[in-house]
Amino acid sequence: MSRSNRNPQPNQRKSKGRSPPLLLTVSDVARMIRCSRKTVERLVARGELPFYEFPLRRGALRFAEFDILRWLADRRHDTE
Secondary structure, eight states: OOOHHHHOOGGGSSOSOOOOOEEEOOOHHHHHHHHHHHHHHHHTTTSSSEEEEEEEEEEEEEEEEEHHHHHHHHTOOOOO
């Protein structure tokens, strides 16, 4: 066995577990759900939209893409 196979480089190792969520900005979410940035901010203020807050960036808000997709799916109404 060659030395390179015994100690793979970090980028060659297989990932165990989940990768970090794709984080979106307020503008990204507004584009995704086709509304204004202000509407996204209102949804956050009302506690309707899940988000992360990063206080080191002046209270910057970020949203996990899968949370937004789930939030949209929960609001879907099927017609019969």
